[in-house]
Amino acid sequence: MTKVQEATLPVLLQGQDVLAKSKTGTGKTMAFLLPTVEKIAKANVAKDAISALILSPTRELATQIDVEAKKLTTFHTISTECFVGGTSIELDQKKLKKSIDILVATPGRLQDHLRNNHGNVIEKLKHLQVLILDEADRLLDMGFRRDIEAILDYLPAQRQTILFSATLPESLDAIQRVALKKDHIFIDTVGDQEQTNTHVNQTALICQLQDQIGALYSTLKAHIHANPNQHKIIVFFPTARAAGFMASVFEAAKFPVLEMHSRKSQAYRTRTADTFRQQTKVIMFSSDVSARGVDYPDVSLVVQMGMTDRDQYIHRLGRTGRAGKDGKGMIILSDFEKHFLDELSDMPITHQEFECDAKKNAVDKVLKTIEKNADLKAKATQAYQSFLGFYVSNLKRLNLSKQQLVALGEVYAKATGLQSSPPLQKRTINMMGLENLGLKIQKPQHRR
Incomplete structure (x- = not known):
């Protein structure tokens, strides 16, 4: 059993709300899945109710949690589904017609279903027993705060809420206030000094x-x-x-x-x-x-x-x-x-x-060979444009001027194998705020 599991499992199994500060790679997924499955297995679950909702910031993480949940419930009559962006929403709707006990989702995709009440999802969530926000700080970093607040409005107040977060930014305070009970337990398995894997x-x-x-x-x-x-x-x-x-x-x-x-x-x-x-x-x-x-x-x-x-x-x-x-x-x-x-x-x-x-x-x-390979040349041009876009947003941190960035862009372009910096659309240059600095402008293509 890992440190985070030892610290959180006893409290979570008691049904208390928890805010846990935990690094990645410490077994936290199992720390929230085990008590969730245990609770559902013992509970009197309402028909067609979604008993547990796990919100994840990325498709990849949501998919991984779904895989782990399915493994954990192999010998239970507990069904798990995963709804994420970039997949068929029609397939989600078919799944919503069946029984779902544990739903893993990204906030944006779940909001799509709630807005349209696909498969009577609003009613199904009224009987929710456990809400889990995994990587809560990342959820906020990626701009999901409004989605999360909107989702919370659909959920019953009488539920267990679990937040796992690697860091505790001030932006997390507002979500804590509306999602967690006042008497929630804070568990810190990181501490102030141990912010990363010191053995690396x-x-x-x-x-x-x-x-x-x-x-x-x-x-x-x-x-x-x-x-x-x-x-x-x-x-x-x-x-x-x-x-x-x-x-x-x-x-x-x-x-x-x-x-x-x-x-x-x-x-x-x-x-x-x-x-x-x-x-x-x-x-x-x-x-x-x-x-x-x-x-x-x-x-x-x-x-x-x-x-x-x-x-x-x-x-x-x-x-x-x-x-x-x-x-x-x-x-x-x-x-x-x-x-x-x-x-x-x-x-x-x-x-x-x-x-x-x-x-x-x-x-x-x-x-x-870049200049002779059309595919690689196109990708090098895109990489050059993204280089300017990334660093123009970091000029203050780097103490660079826009003119210096344009000069660095020329160096980067040649490093990628291009003969010189390629022309960009005038609109793109203006959006980056790099107009009148000598960047080459792509000639407009006239339609015949």
Whole structure:
């Protein structure tokens, strides 16, 4: 039994409301599923009632909880369903015609059903016994506060409510007040000092922007060489476009790369997650859809490309070193981003300067073909645009001017294999606030 399970199970089994501060990878999913199943199994459940509702911030995490719940109820007559965006809403409606005991959902999709009262879902939720908000801080970060408040209005006051959260931001206070009973129990399994997996070996690699791809290549090759039969690596990128472009480049260079980001369909992401979960000797290039909650066993290395924020750094790092196992974390920063490390000054991070190898590698050879490969060139152009979009929103943190960002964009474009920065739509440039700074404007295509 894990620390969070030992701390929360006795209280939850008594039926009390709980706010639990818990890191990812500590067995918290089982901590709330076990008492929920126990309660439903013993209760006098009303006909066609949804007895437990679990709200999750992402499709991937919701799907994972659904899988665990189904395993746990194998020998019970308890049905579990999962409703998330990006899947058939008509299929959800068919499921609502049948009995559902445990419903796992993302807030947006559940709101769709409630607004239209599909399958008489409003009536079914009137008999709810347990409400669980998993990754509550993330639910709020992703803008689900209004959806959650609207959903709460449909639920009975007499219920047990459980909130699990890795952090306790001020924005959580309002949800606590309306969701939890006043006499709820607060359980902290993290503490003030233990904000991340301290046993994870962490390194920051500083390089020139033009050497960032080479630094990633060297990091991956070194880890694979050191762990030839047991490597499982996640590489996080700041944008979906960057993740997609880099995945295509490294795949062309014969790396065993899987691609996971928000621009892929839900079905594709589910298949990719399952593949990564089951395999070893594999690498996943991802945006932050994989940063929290989702459990991938035996991840040996997490690489973070470019700056992020402190909380996201911690949650990404939490993909490795899970369940007490060893793991390694590497953040690769361009020199203009290195002050981000000031935000992580209390973390045991070893700083390292990247030494560029003049010898051309397999990725360099792929980058040389970018201008001749229409697909890769289009993806490089999209990655360049997303580079500007991401960093223009972080100018103050980086103490950069817009003119300096445009110059960095030129360096980034050439690093991706483009001859120079590509033209962008005038509307896109204006939306980023980068007009009149020398960016190339795409010529409008006249219809015949």
